[in-house]
Amino acid sequence: MTDQKIDFETYFKQYEAIVEMAEGIFQRVKSENEAHVNCKAGYSD
Numbered sequence: 001m002t003d004q005k006i007d008f009e010t011y012f013k014q015y016e017a018i019v020e021m022a023e024g025i026f027q028r029v030k031s032e033n034e035a036h037v038n039c040k041a042g043y044s045d
Helices: 009-032
Strands: none
Touching: none
């Protein structure tokens, strides 16, 4: 076996960008339909 490391930094950056995009969409939906959103801050599902 070799001591070759796999660089996942690119994938993590893409994941973080997707999470940020989803959070922005959720915040928009929440602000436009607050009565229908029952999530509490800090939940990620």
